[in-house]
Amino acid sequence: MLEPHVQAEILRLHFGQGLSRRQIAGRLQAHRKTVGEVIERRQVRLSAGERNPRASILEPHYPRIQKLLDDAPARSSVSILQRLRDAGYTGGISILRDYVRSLRPKPPPEAFLDLDFAKGEAAQVDWGEFGDVFGNGTLVHAFVMVLCWSRLLYLEFTLRETLPTLLRCYERALRFFGGVCLENWHDNMPTVVVERLGRLKRLTVGFQAYAGFHGFEPVLCGIGKGNHKGRVEDGVKLVRHQFWPGRHFVDLDDINRQAVEWRDRFANRREHETTKKIPELMVEQERSALRPLRPEPYDTDDVSACQVSPFFRVPFESNEYSVPWTMRGKGVTLRADDKQVRVFYSRKQVTTHERCFLRGQKIKNPAHEEGLREIKAGASRTWQLEAIQSFGPHACRYLDLIGAGHRSLRREADELLFLATVYGRAELERTIGKLLQQGIVGAGNLEQVLRVSSAVPEAPPPLQFPDERLHFVPPGPRLEDYDALLLDARHDEPEEKEKP
Numbered sequence: 001m002l003e004p005h006v007q008a009e010i011l012r013l014h015f016g017q018g019l020s021r022r023q024i025a026g027r028l029q030a031h032r033k034t035v036g037e038v039i040e041r042r043q044v045r046l047s048a049g050e051r052n053p054r055a056s057i058l059e060p061h062y063p064r065i066q067k068l069l070d071d072a073p074a075r076s077s078v079s080i081l082q083r084l085r086d087a088g089y090t091g092g093i094s095i096l097r098d099y100v101r102s103l104r105p106k107p108p109p110e111a112f113l114d115l116d117f118a119k120g121e122a123a124q125v126d127w128g129e130f131g132d133v134f135g136n137g138t139l140v141h142a143f144v145m146v147l148c149w150s151r152l153l154y155l156e157f158t159l160r161e162t163l164p165t166l167l168r169c170y171e172r173a174l175r176f177f178g179g180v181c182l183e184n185w186h187d188n189m190p191t192v193v194v195e196r197l198g199r200l201k202r203l204t205v206g207f208q209a210y211a212g213f214h215g216f217e218p219v220l221c222g223i224g225k226g227n228h229k230g231r232v233e234d235g236v237k238l239v240r241h242q243f244w245p246g247r248h249f250v251d252l253d254d255i256n257r258q259a260v261e262w263r264d265r266f267a268n269r270r271e272h273e274t275t276k277k278i279p280e281l282m283v284e285q286e287r288s289a290l291r292p293l294r295p296e297p298y299d300t301d302d303v304s305a306c307q308v309s310p311f312f313r314v315p316f317e318s319n320e321y322s323v324p325w326t327m328r329g330k331g332v333t334l335r336a337d338d339k340q341v342r343v344f345y346s347r348k349q350v351t352t353h354e355r356c357f358l359r360g361q362k363i364k365n366p367a368h369e370e371g372l373r374e375i376k377a378g379a380s381r382t383w384q385l386e387a388i389q390s391f392g393p394h395a396c397r398y399l400d401l402i403g404a405g406h407r408s409l410r411r412e413a414d415e416l417l418f419l420a421t422v423y424g425r426a427e428l429e430r431t432i433g434k435l436l437q438q439g440i441v442g443a444g445n446l447e448q449v450l451r452v453s454s455a456v457p458e459a460p461p462p463l464q465f466p467d468e469r470l471h472f473v474p475p476g477p478r479l480e481d482y483d484a485l486l487l488d489a490r491h492d493e494p495e496e497k498e499k500p
Contacts, residue, residue, distance in 0.1 A: 002034060007044040014039050057091040058099055065096075069103055117148035120289030122183040122219070124148060124232035125170075127161055128239060133249060138357050140255065143169040144235045147177060148185075150282035151272050153235050155243075155263045157255045158338070159357040163191040163206045167300040168338060174214070177283070179290025184211075185219045185229050193220055213298050215291065238267060302336040312368060316341055318359040322368045323351050324421045326414075345422050346451050384413040391425050394433040401441050415443035423450045 002010075006028060013019045013027070021039065025032040038044075058065075061084050068080050077097045081089070084096070128142040141161050145154045154173040158165050166189075174180055186192050194202045201220055203211075211218050221229050243262045249255045268280045275282070306314050308327045313320040316334050323332065323343050333344045341353045341363075353363050371387075389396045395416070402412050420428045431449050435441065 002030065002038065004044050004046055006030065007038050010035055010038045011042070011044070056095065058089070058095050061087060061089050062099075065099065066103065069100070073104075118289070119149045119286045120179070120181055120291070122148045122185055123177070123181045124185040124229040124235075126187060126229060126232040126236055127189065128236040130157075130240075130244065133255070134251070136358055138359075140252070142236065142239055143173075144232055144239060145170075145173040145177075146232045146235045147181070147279075147283065147286060148231050150286040151231065151275060151277075151279040152177065152283040152286075153238070153263060153267050153279065155235075155239060155259050155267070157252060157259055159252060161189075161191065162302070163204065164300050164302045164336075165338070166191050167206075167210055167298065170210070171298060171300060174293060177290065178287045179292055180214050180216050181290060183217045183219045185221060185232075187221050187229060192218065196220065210298060214294065243267070300337070302334075304334045305331065306334065307331050313362065314343060319356050319361045319363060321351075321353045322362075322364040324368045325372045326418045326421045330418065346454075348422050348451075348454055350422055384410070384417060388413060388416050388420075391420065391432075392429040394429050394436060397436060398432050398441060401436075405441070407442065412443050415447070419443065419447060419450060423454060427454075 009028065010024055010030075013024045014021070019027075021032050021035045024030070025035045028035075064084065064087060065080060068075055068083060077093060077100050080100065081093050081096055123145055125143075125145045128144060130140045130142060132138065133140045138159050141158050143154075143156045143158060143166070146152070154176050156169050156172065158169065188196060190204075192204060192207045194204055196202070203218060207218065239259075243259065247258060249258070268283075269278060271277065272279060302316075304316065308314055308323055308330050309320075310328055311320075312325040312328050313322050314332060314334060316336060321334075321341055321343070327345065327350065330345060332350070335342045335344065336355055339355055341355050342349055343351045343353075351365065351368070353365070356363055385399060388399060398416075399409075399413075403409055416428070423431075427450065428446070431446055431453070435445060435449065
């Protein structure tokens with residue numbers, strides 16, 4: 001139906017200025033038939049009303065439906081439909097569901113209790129989705145964490161909601177707060193909980209390990225109970241309505257730069273609507289109640305293992321990253337954070353790429369193809385041997401010995417080129433020399449020695465004692481004490497009798 005002011009304009013143009021229906025329809029961009037209905041009616045209609053009211057196909061069955069619900073109030077619409085079919089009802093279930101819904105008593109509005117938290121007792125965590133900001137099919141997500149007592153807010157934007165991403169945001173948030181709460185409240189996000197039945201819950205192994213590392217208790221909100229984490233829900237709304245509108249971003253780093261500025265200048269310095277206090281000032285009182293962070297960092301990398309393809313690429317998420325072509329067929333480990341994807345063979349890092357968050361991309365390093373194009377173009381059959389001989393005299397001697405034995409010269413050459421890619425030519429030449437001095441050959445032996453020599457032992461973290469009285473430095477030894485012990489021992493020895 002046309003708006004009332006449009007109807008009034010039609011009547012004015014027709015009866016006041018004498019314009020035809022066609023002229024009025026063209027001027028007001030309205031359908032000529034609709035204009036004619038207004039002219040024939042000669043009045044402005046404020047509501048559409050029912051033009052041709054007709055009885056519903058379900059109306060003859062109203063008494064039967066009411067009786068079925070009286071007998072069993074919990075009866076479903078599907079069950080009622082089956083009974084109505086026997087009574088001749090030929091309609092669909094949609095109008096039946098609407099009618100049954102109108103007959104069922106509406107539950108009274110739910111009453112809520114205020115949740116009060118002590119200092120350092122709890123924090124609340126949630127995600128917010130902000131759509132495809134850059135038009136490349138990648139969604140932007142906001143990680144929000146709020147301290148329940150002081151209402152201090154931490155904000156960070158990401159391109160993933162995976163468990164490693166969640167843990168990296170968690171680590172930065174805890175360091176921003178300066179400690180850990182006793183409890184952290186979440187909704188039923190799949191990175192935190194695997195399944196839930198009533199009060200029984202089973203957390204994901206990764207998140208359970210992280211909670212144990214920092215010593216907090218994960219608390220799951222009730223399903224569909226957004227009020228259980230109202231503090232962080234309000235934080236997400238604050239970001240959505242006060243930070244996000246009207247801003248323009250170049251990339252994710254630009255979003256986070258603007259988010260940090262807004263968080264520190266406005267969000268945490270505002271007078272909170274509920275507490276009427278400044279979160280930045282209140283957190284100074286709450287930090288003393290937070291549990292201290294552990295000094296060693298938690299490993300939050302995405303970790304996966306795979307085999308290098310014949311095209312010397314490794315898959316990660318939905319993309320492929322190149323590695324040196326001599327590593328084809330080898331098993332490697334991938335570790336990724338927010339910025340980089342690193343590829344390791346054993347503990348040796350072989351290459352690094354900037355992480356790509358698009359999908360279906362092939363990320364290549366031209367240096368990984370060095371030497372391969374020359375081979376494909378028609379290099380000599382002995383190119384492998386020539387490349388290895390260029391390592392040094394130990395490598396030349398090694399090839400002579402392999403050629404005189406039963407080992408496959410081609411396979412040994414492939415392995416030597418691979419080891420040179422991972423550990424470097426100079427290190428490989430030195431290791432070959434060491435093994436030759438011991439009369440040992442074989443690429444497997446070489447790799448074992450290289451792995452051991454390149455492994456850097458990790459020192460265990462220092463022990464942390466909760467009781468300050470246990471923090472002491474033992475006194476150093478004094479030489480006088482040893483002298484005293486020695487003299488006392490001599491006095492205790494029996495004197496030797498003189499020989500006759």
